[in-house]
Amino acid sequence: MEIKRPYLLFLGDAADPLAAKVGQGIVDWRPGNVVGQYRMENCNADMGIEDLSIAESVAKGAKTLVIGVANRGGIISDEWVKVLMEALDNGMDIAAGLHNKLNDIPELKKKAEEKGLNLYDVRHPTQTPPIADGKKREGKRLLAVGTDCSCGKMYTTLAIDKEMRERGMKSTFRATGQTGILITGSGISIDAVVADFLSGAVEELTPVNDADHWDVIEGQGSVYHPSFSGVTAGLIHGSQADALVLCHEPTRTHMRGLPHYALPTIEDTMETVLRFAVRTNPNVKFVGLSINTHKLSEEEATSYLKELEEKFGLPCVDPVRTGTAKIVDAL
Amino acid sequence: MEIKRPYLLFLGDAADPLAAKVGQGIVDWRPGNVVGQYRMENCNADMGIEDLSIAESVAKGAKTLVIGVANRGGIISDEWVKVLMEALDNGMDIAAGLHNKLNDIPELKKKAEEKGLNLYDVRHPTQTPPIADGKKREGKRLLAVGTDCSCGKMYTTLAIDKEMRERGMKSTFRATGQTGILITGSGISIDAVVADFLSGAVEELTPVNDADHWDVIEGQGSVYHPSFSGVTAGLIHGSQADALVLCHEPTRTHMRGLPHYALPTIEDTMETVLRFAVRTNPNVKFVGLSINTHKLSEEEATSYLKELEEKFGLPCVDPVRTGTAKIVDAL
Numbered sequence: 001m002e003i004k005r006p007y008l009l010f011l012g013d014a015a016d017p018l019a020a021k022v023g024q025g026i027v028d029w030r031p032g033n034v035v036g037q038y039r040m041e042n043c044n045a046d047m048g049i050e051d052l053s054i055a056e057s058v059a060k061g062a063k064t065l066v067i068g069v070a071n072r073g074g075i076i077s078d079e080w081v082k083v084l085m086e087a088l089d090n091g092m093d094i095a096a097g098l099h100n101k102l103n104d105i106p107e108l109k110k111k112a113e114e115k116g117l118n119l120y121d122v123r124h125p126t127q128t129p130p131i132a133d134g135k136k137r138e139g140k141r142l143l144a145v146g147t148d149c150s151c152g153k154m155y156t157t158l159a160i161d162k163e164m165r166e167r168g169m170k171s172t173f174r175a176t177g178q179t180g181i182l183i184t185g186s187g188i189s190i191d192a193v194v195a196d197f198l199s200g201a202v203e204e205l206t207p208v209n210d211a212d213h214w215d216v217i218e219g220q221g222s223v224y225h226p227s228f229s230g231v232t233a234g235l236i237h238g239s240q241a242d243a244l245v246l247c248h249e250p251t252r253t254h255m256r257g258l259p260h261y262a263l264p265t266i267e268d269t270m271e272t273v274l275r276f277a278v279r280t281n282p283n284v285k286f287v288g289l290s291i292n293t294h295k296l297s298e299e300e301a302t303s304y305l306k307e308l309e310e311k312f313g314l315p316c317v318d319p320v321r322t323g324t325a326k327i328v329d330a331l
Numbered sequence: 332m333e334i335k336r337p338y339l340l341f342l343g344d345a346a347d348p349l350a351a352k353v354g355q356g357i358v359d360w361r362p363g364n365v366v367g368q369y370r371m372e373n374c375n376a377d378m379g380i381e382d383l384s385i386a387e388s389v390a391k392g393a394k395t396l397v398i399g400v401a402n403r404g405g406i407i408s409d410e411w412v413k414v415l416m417e418a419l420d421n422g423m424d425i426a427a428g429l430h431n432k433l434n435d436i437p438e439l440k441k442k443a444e445e446k447g448l449n450l451y452d453v454r455h456p457t458q459t460p461p462i463a464d465g466k467k468r469e470g471k472r473l474l475a476v477g478t479d480c481s482c483g484k485m486y487t488t489l490a491i492d493k494e495m496r497e498r499g500m501k502s503t504f505r506a507t508g509q510t511g512i513l514i515t516g517s518g519i520s521i522d523a524v525v526a527d528f529l530s531g532a533v534e535e536l537t538p539v540n541d542a543d544h545w546d547v548i549e550g551q552g553s554v555y556h557p558s559f560s561g562v563t564a565g566l567i568h569g570s571q572a573d574a575l576v577l578c579h580e581p582t583r584t585h586m587r588g589l590p591h592y593a594l595p596t597i598e599d600t601m602e603t604v605l606r607f608a609v610r611t612n613p614n615v616k617f618v619g620l621s622i623n624t625h626k627l628s629e630e631e632a633t634s635y636l637k638e639l640e641e642k643f644g645l646p647c648v649d650p651v652r653t654g655t656a657k658i659v660d661a662l
Contacts, residue, residue, distance in 0.1 A: 134557030134589055191527040198526050198561035226465030226568045226611050230529035233554070234561030258465050264610075272606045279595075280557050 001127075003095045003120055003185040004063035005033045008052060008087070012080055013042040014069045020045035022097060022179050023068025029158050029183050035060040037068075040079065045069065054086045064120075066182055067096040076100050084108055088117055095120035097178025097189075122181040123189050125201075132199030132238055134280055139209030142331075143241035144219035144290070147269045149228060149256045151249040152319070153219040154180050156290040159319035160245070161216040163328045170213040174205050176235065180218045190220055191231045198231065202238025214331075215239075219247070223272050224264040225255055236273060240280040243287040243331060246270055250304060251295045266308075288315040288327035332458075334426045334451055334516040335394035337366045339383060339418070343411055344373045345400045351376035353428060354399025357514050360489050364516065366391040368399075371410065376400065385417045395451075397513055398427040407431050415439055419448055426451035428509025428520075453512040454520050456532075463530035463569055465611055470540030473662075474572035475550035475621070478600045480559060480587040482580040483650070484550040485511050487621040490650035491576070492547040494659045501544040505536050507566065511549045521551055522562045529562065533569025545662075546570075550578070554603050555595040556586055567604060571611040574618040574662060577601055581635060582626045597639075619646040619658035 007026065014020040026034060027047045036052035039045075047068075052060065065087040071080070076098070084094055084102070088111045095118075096102050102119040103109050112119045142160065144153035157173060158180070164171035173180070175187025193201045206215040217239050221228030248266055255261040270286055277284040289308055293301035301321055308316040315326035338357065345351040357365060358378045367383035370376075378399075383391065396418040402411070407429070415425055415433070419442045426449075427433050433450040434440050443450045473491065475484035488504060489511070495502035504511070506518025524532045537546040548570050552559030579597055586592040601617055608615040620639055624632035632652055639647040646657035 131588075132558040134592055191525075193526050194522075195524050195526050195529050195562045195565065196522040196559065199558055223564070223607070224610050227463040227530055228527065229568050229607070229610075230561040230565030231526045233564035234526065237557045237560050257462075261465055272603075275603045275606065276554070276560070279555050279560075 001120065001186055003066070003182070004093055005185055006035045006062055007033055007064050007066040008054070008057035008062040008092070009034050009037045009047060009049070009068045010065050010083065011037055011039045011043050011045050011047070012067070012069045013040045013072065014045035015072060017045045020047070020069045022182055023047055025179050026066065026068060026183050029162070033185065035062045038065070038083065040083070054083070054090050054092070058090050058092065062092060064093040064095050067094070067098065068182070071098055071100065074099065076102075076105060081105060081108065085111060088112055088115060091115065091117065093118040093120065095122060095182060097122045097182050099123065123178045123192055125188055125192055129188070129193060129197040129201035129204050131197060132203050134237070137203070137206070137208045137240065138211055139213045139215065140242045141206055141215045141217060141239050142243040142245065142287070143217045143235060143239045144245050144247050145232065145236070145269070145273050146219060146222050146247040147224070147264055147266060148222050148249065148252060149225055151252070152247045152290060152292040156245060156247055156319050156324065157216045157218045158183070159324045160327060163324050164214060164216070167328065170210060172213070172215055174215050174217045176205070176218045176220050190235060191228065195230060198234025199238035202235055206239060217241070222269065223276065224269055226258065226261060233276060236277050237280045241277060241284050242281060243285060244273060244277065245327060246286060246289045247292070248289065249292040286314060287330050288317065290324070290327070291316060291318050293318045293321060332451065332517055334397070334513070335424055336364045336516055337393055338364055338395050338397040339385070339388035339393040339423070340365050340368045340378060340380070340399045341396050341414065342368050342370045342374050342376050342378070343398070343400045344371045344403070345376035346403060348376045351378070351400045353510050353513055354378055356510050357397065357399060360493070360514050366393045369396070369414065371414070385414070385421050385423070389421050389423065393423060395424040395426050398425070398429065399513070402429055402431065405430065407433075407436060412436060412439065416442060419443055419446060422446065422448065424449040424451065426453060426513060428453045428513050430454065454509045454523055456519055456523055460519075460524060460528040460532035460535050462528060463534050465568070468534070468537070468539045468571065469542055470544045470546065471573045472537055472546045472548060472570050473574040473576065473618070474548045474566060474570045475576050475578050476563065476567070476600070476604050477550060477553050477578040478555070478595055478597060479553050479580065479583060480556055482583070483578045483621060483623040487576060487578055487650050487655065488547045488549045489514070490655045491658060494655045495545060495547070498659065501541060503544070503546055505546050505548045507536070507549045507551050521566060522559065526561060529565025530569035533566055537570060548572070553586075553600070554607065555600055557589065557592060564607065567608050568611045572608060572615050573612060574616060575604060575608065576658060577617060577620045578623070579620065580623040617645060618661050619648065621655070621658070622647060622649050624649045624652060
């Protein structure tokens with residue numbers, strides 16, 4: 001799956017800026033992928049880019065309308081459908097990462113089929129990946145793992161990929177979740193893959209490449225998250241990572257969604273990940289730690305990162321505060 | 332899903348006895364679930380039970396025709412469909428664990444809908460399990476894990492469950508693969524579940540129970556199998572096992588399907604499984620080893636089991652040669 005670019009970013013009737021965080025991600029990380037934004041009445045988000053009608057965006061070359069906003073109440077409203085139909089009528093594909101599927105709306109599906117256009121529900125993979133074969137593949141791979149879900153793995157890998165490309169290194173960010181897929185236009189929503197094909201999907205996502213090319217792979221879940229560890233295990237074995245980056249949010253007291261589970265320690269998580277990871281790459285190493293210090297003061301953050309660097313003997317960064325240069329230096 | 336019993340066992344045109352190993356499993360482990368067998372011309376398998384026509388089996392109370400044989404060439408032939416239609420016409424449900432779905436054959440699907448009957452494709456779950464919450468559940472759970480796939484986990488857990496029930500202990504075998512599901516009439520084909528719901532499916536399969544009740548859970552894959560470790564990780568976390576049994580086939584030189592991967596050691600596998608398992612049950616323990624000594628002589632087998640018992644300080648059995656009493660004693 002390769003979503004055609006550039007996009008028109010659909011912000012709909014976003015309740016607030018947070019509801020449009022997918023749109024924000026696209027504008028932050030791949031501004032060149034976007035020609036403008038489409039905002040309905042009552043839209044409380046603004047990406048600071050040009051407001052365009054469907055027709056204006058097509059005139060500027062837009063190929064796909066991308067839904068960059070969460071839908072209110074979990075339904076795709078009639079008002080949205082009206083705009084989406086107009087996009088199809090103007091020859092655009094549509095891509096969304098919503099729980100509800102575009103393909104479940106009969107009139108959209110019918111129109112897209114008639115006009116030979118694509119409706120991408122990136123949260124719902126439609127192809128069956130192969131079973132993993134565990135064979136060594138040329139090229140290098142970096143994977144983000146974490147002490148928990150939602151602790152900065154996507155941000156960290158997008159930032160490392162950006163740093164690498166700015167240095168002229170060969171690098172591709174490999175998205176494993178719906179936001180990352182919409183940002184870059186390709187990837188696979190790994191947690192929606194049938195269990196048997198988990199590692200195979202990751203092998204397919206990160207195929208043979210030049211020996212000096214890095215796949216920078218967005219992680220998911222945590223080996224220690226009781227709900228999602230299977231996903232993480234598949235990512236670790238399928239990626240055959242050469243380099244691992246440990247992501248951590250130091251103020252969190254329990255695992256996301258599970259108040260009855262304390263956060264595991266960084267050391268314990270790293271040790272279990274490594275026991276696992278050596279199975280498909282005996283040379284795998286942790287190359288750095290990426291800490292989300294958002295809730296710490298500048299002073300606290302600086303001293304915490306320094307403390308971890310001394311403890312683990314590895315570069316420790318906060319991709320927002322410090323950038324990821326130190327980790328890329330160490331590769 | 333609860334497949335109605337008793338069954339008529341459909342052996343079709345089995346190429347040889349091995350092709351009917353699902354049927355053999357049902358007859359070996361749950362003979363009371365079967366009223367007889369249905370064999371077509373050219374059937375080279377025989378379970379040693381009564382040959383019945385569809386109508387005769389219904390007269391004896393059969394509720395479901397269960398396909399106990401692998402289909403030749405991966406297709407469901409017209410000859411088979413003829414018999415399956417006759418079963419539906421006689422008011423029977425049909426259950427199969429094939430890769431191909433009964434539900435993909437239009438005439439079967441139409442007839443089943445018309446008559447309000449069920450077509451169970453047990454390899455293909457139709458319901459979405461919940462996301463795991465990792466909460467402690469009353470009741471005890473035993474899970475089989477292995478150094479590899481297909482090294483005796485189903486046989487071991489069926490044997491332990493049988494031993495427990497013969498002693499009057501409260502026990503339920505919990506099937507996680509198609510053969511186990513057809514043997515017992517319920518369970519979930521865990522490797523066909525969407526990755527996000529892996530642990531949740533296992534939690535649902537092994538719900539709250541009496542404090543002295545054992546769920547004896549069929550394992551799948553291996554934490555060290557590069558293709559299927561995600562499935563195993565989900566099973567370990569979702570089961571919250573109190574007791575683990577390590578299954579191993581000592582003559583195997585490489586992992587199933589992967590000649591480029593040596594078999595991991597028993598010690599290494601146990602250590603990694605435990606690191607994982609303590610996350611959802613801090614009191615988890617290995618309670619025994621179950622060795623498939625099929626390829627060893629009686630003398631070799633005896634001395635190998637003795638050697639492992641001394642090395643690990645745990646009961647070591649071969650469920651076929653020695654039975655599993657020693658492991659149940661140790662619980």
